[in-house]
Amino acid sequence: MCNTFGNQKQRGVKVLLDGKRIAIFNIANKRSIAWSIAQSMDAQGAELILGYQNERTQASVEKLATELKNKPLAIVPCDVTIPEQLEELQETIRKQAGTINGFVHSLAFAPREALQNPYLFTERDEFLTALEISAYSLVLLARTLTPVFSDEASISTLTYYGSEKVMPNYNVMGVAKAALEASVRYLAYDMGPAGVRVNAISAGPINTVAARGVSGFLDILEVHEAKAPLKRTVEGREVGDTATFLASDLSSGITGEVIYVDTGYNIVGL
Ligand SMILES: NC(=O)c1ccc[n+]([C@@H]2O[C@H](COP(=O)([O-])OP(=O)(O)OC[C@H]3O[C@@H](n4cnc5c(N)ncnc54)[C@H](O)[C@@H]3O)[C@@H](O)[C@H]2O)c1
Numbered sequence: 422m423c424n425t426f427g428n429q430k431q432r433g434v435k436v437l438l439d440g441k442r443i444a445i446f447n448i449a450n451k452r453s454i455a456w457s458i459a460q461s462m463d464a465q466g467a468e469l470i471l472g473y474q475n476e477r478t479q480a481s482v483e484k485l486a487t488e489l490k491n492k493p494l495a496i497v498p499c500d501v502t503i504p505e506q507l508e509e510l511q512e513t514i515r516k517q518a519g520t521i522n523g524f525v526h527s528l529a530f531a532p533r534e535a536l537q538n539p540y541l542f543t544e545r546d547e548f549l550t551a552l553e554i555s556a557y558s559l560v561l562l563a564r565t566l567t568p569v570f571s572d573e574a575s576i577s578t579l580t581y582y583g584s585e586k587v588m589p590n591y592n593v594m595g596v597a598k599a600a601l602e603a604s605v606r607y608l609a610y611d612m613g614p615a616g617v618r619v620n621a622i623s624a625g626p627i628n629t630v631a632a633r634g635v636s637g638f639l640d641i642l643e644v645h646e647a648k649a650p651l652k653r654t655v656e657g658r659e660v661g662d663t664a665t666f667l668a669s670d671l672s673s674g675i676t677g678e679v680i681y682v683d684t685g686y687n688i689v690g691l
Pocket of ligand 1 (some may be wrong): 446447448449450452454455465473475478499500501502526527528529530554579581582610614621624625627628629630631632654
């Protein structure tokens with residue numbers, strides 16, 4: 422196998438995301454799914470804009486970015502609860518990239534207590550926070566970044582099977598993911614006439630900071646490994662490669678879909 426980006430370039434072989442400029446929100450650390458996506462897209466020739474939430478994660482993203490083959494066009498703050506920051510984001514993208522060919526939404530949050538106590542006891546503010554950050558933010562980012570989209574842009578987001586079936590302690594996050602998946606369909610409908618595609622990747626469980634916030638997450642990993650047809654959990658790289666496919670022209674006929682990258686877990690009944 423000598424199919425590296427460098428070799429492909431040298432041989433003049435077109436790589437999947439050649440000439441595509443894509444923004445990825447947000448990377449926290451090297452375990453983040455967003456980082457796996459960045460690595461896969463970078464290997465396929467994309468020019469990236471990398472997002473981080475706060476100063477705590479900024480340094481980590483800047484350090485990780487040095488590992489990429491192509492220097493990112495920009496590394497930008499993106500806290501979806503700060504509207505002015507999103508306006509600035511649009512301006513930065515306009516200045517640094519001109520237009521983008523889409524973005525990846527890989528961010529979510531729910532207060533820890535809401536991922537420990539029974540769903541019945543979810544407080545109003547916990548519910549609203551989870552839904553705002555994990556679902557509404559997709560709509561907000563799509564609207565804010567539409568003015569800097571090139572023709573035929575692609576938006577992808579990350580969801581989880583807990584939107585459809587009960588996963589112990591996933592609770593309000595399952596409700597938020599259900600809203601996120603419905604938003605994917607409504608956005609795909611609204612944005613389709615302009616050539617914009619919107620899809621979700623339903624990733625199997627991966628050991629990240631966000632995932633460890635769900636009480637009993639390690640049990641979910643174990644059950645997944647035992648029951649999934651491939652008898653293993655999914656790798657970040659596999660999710661990253663699917664995001665690359667969705668950002669590429671190879672997926673030009675796909676929109677409004679939830680694509681499972683979960684080693685087959687969702688097809689199993691018992
Ligand atoms: N890890 C899994 O098992 C798994 C499975 C399926 C889907 N997902 C989804 O993948 C996405 C990425 O999560 P991850 O597992 O890589 O964990 P992660 O902790 O690495 O990433 C979560 C990201 O959300 C960001 N974030 C939180 N609050 C934010 C805010 N107010 N504004 C902007 N960004 C904010 C964090 O900074 C972080 O970068 C999430 O949507 C998650 O629900 C994860």
